[in-house]
Amino acid sequence: MRRGRCTAARTRALAVALVVLGGGALAPVALQAADPAPDARFKQLLQQDFRPRGGAGMDRLEQDPVQKICTETHDRPPAGPREALQKEQLEAIRWPADGHFLGDWRAGEKVAQDGRGMTWSDLPGAVSGGGCYGCHQISPQEIAFGTIGPSLLQLGRKRGASPQMQRYVYGHIYDAKAYNLCSTMPRFGFSGALTEQQIKDLVALLLDPDSPVNRP
Amino acid sequence: MTLHTGSTAPADADRRAALRAGGGLGLLGALTALGLLPPSAVRAEWTRAGFDAKSVAQALSDAGLGGGVNAEQIQLEAPEIAENGAVVPIRVFTSLAGVDRIAILVEKNPTILSSVFELPDGTEPSIVTRVKMAETCRLIAAVRSDAKVYLASKEVKVTLGGCGG
Amino acid sequence: MGDPMKIKAALMDGVTEVKVLMRHPMETGLRKDESGALVPAWFITEVTATHVDRVVLRAQFGTSVARNPYLAFRFKGGQPGDRITVSWVDSKGDRRSDEATIG
């Protein structure tokens, strides 16, 4: 995590979360969160029963505002805080300085296949993959794909590869939460898991007309 | 995971000789010495031929199963997709009578010949076992019945599993 | 001497079905351990099954047999209570023999 940026965002959304709890729209969750004993016990549990290992430090158990509100609302945040936080996330996206979004789809396929990165058994600082096939159908020749996310087969053929579409896909991989606050998809750029070049390569895999994803 | 499957040594004559003298007859020799097996159970032809072969044809020929033809009577059951190549279940059976040898091969493994079974009279031509598969390829079953060899094969797709880390 | 095998032998309609689980790493000699060193080949080379004192199956295994091998086969004859013996020897010369009775 890029701590600086996350911490700044965290302070703002704490206020947002308080508004949610005061609103009473999510009674069961609010009741649970309002009971201080389980809260304290839960924090104690996290502190005592996990320990840092490899690159996975205890700071990973601290929730940022997005994680917090999604946890507390079972991924159904009310519109107000949702829009505020999504705007924040969108503003935090670091767009390519050269203005280009399309990399090499062959390199993108490798990134999509590779599910390693950021676990306690991965070397800190080692290159991560996107693990995209874990959740998405992408190239037609790979039959071992997950179904947590939608199929991305033929994405470029269906939606085109306009500069706007390229920017949208880049942003989505960089920070899916900027578009859907409680998306299951990790924020691959925001978290530092993928580099700008890796994200460009994935954009090419999904949108380049020559990519197997988009062949007829 | 990365799957490494392969032969244990280059296909050289020394290795074969060592296997014949060692692993090949060692158990039977020992069992015979212990009185667990009658001497007649030890057959001279029982060697480890075929495990070093680098082609399906060579493996079959070395294992005494050359010249086979595909036959519908040979049933080879295996999953279409193996969730993990480290363990791929396979069942081979046939309605043919007089079967005395069955072999199972994995077309694209470093060691193509997986196992060879000798079936005395009274043992049914039905074997269930599990192979390793390094990649998507055909599994092949060879069955010898009345000195003729019959074959069956089936492609099994080997896939990547899990979170990939 | 390896771990015990699990052997099940059941008689149905005059045919005895034998199911055997063997504990063995079945190392190919091509796998690397966590430190990147090649793990030497180590695998069962031969399996023999006997019903009382008659051989009912002999098998040769190579490294393409899966780890902790499973084997099932059937033979005619056999009576409840008869002894089934399964023995293996591996590429290091280790051996193991276990018994079960037909149920």
Added chain:
Amino acid sequence: MAEVTGARAGAATHKALGVGRAARAIAAAWPWVAAILLWSGADTAMAAGGASDPVDAAIARYHEMLDEGNPAELDEMRGEQLWKTAAGPAHASLEGCDLGRGPGVVKGAYAELPRLFADTGRVQDLESRLITCMTGLQGIPESEIVAKPFSTDSARSDIEALVAYVAGQSRGVTMRVPVHDAKEKGAYALGERLFFYRAGPYDFSCASCHSSNGSRIRLQELPNLSTTAGAQRAYTSWPAYRVSQGLFRSFQWRLYDCFRQQRFPEPVYASDATIALTMFIAANANGAVYNGPGIKR
């Protein structure tokens, strides 16, 4: 990437079955209410979906063939030996160990764990209870037991073999995990909270992968552990032999490796957090017939 939905080809078809969009929205907002309403419908959809998809059907066939011979039985045998053999400084076997049904009673014990134990005052799962017995009866230092609780290629774990044996002695027994005492209820509540807690660089909770029906990672079916049906299917098939590792794995290992993939720090072995999470999943599986140890990819 829900907003750029393309063709939902292949196995995604079964997600469209059975549970409608509105119902899923309810499920997302009030999962417990919705779960009660949707149990039967969702399960039927999951079963039907699995069979209608050729890839899922092929994977189901693979599992069916594996079920015929499970190397976990070898670990059960080894665990039984360990249970019955005197060991440790006290030269005692574990035959006097109380797993909740009285000293020495192994049959059916796993189907009622985790539970509160009066002698320790703790809610304990099987593995933490085995530590209690190994330290108490055999005099083995806890530090020695928890140093390497999970098997590796080069070193087998005794506690995993004991788990295989004890779990196997509940095969065919109906799951009845007690959630009666305040401490048991507390553990369940904490486990539920941990299940839904999103954190780490990938924003994952257990629920990210385990709270929808019919999803997969790659080709692996993901049980919906927040429903009775999903928890029943999953929990009753663990602990299990993992063919990809050639090793038997305990439920504590299952949670440990999920947290690793979740990009969390390492959970402490047999800690209250892991026991609470086990309590949540095990109690959700109540009413199912325990059918482990299983065999998995």
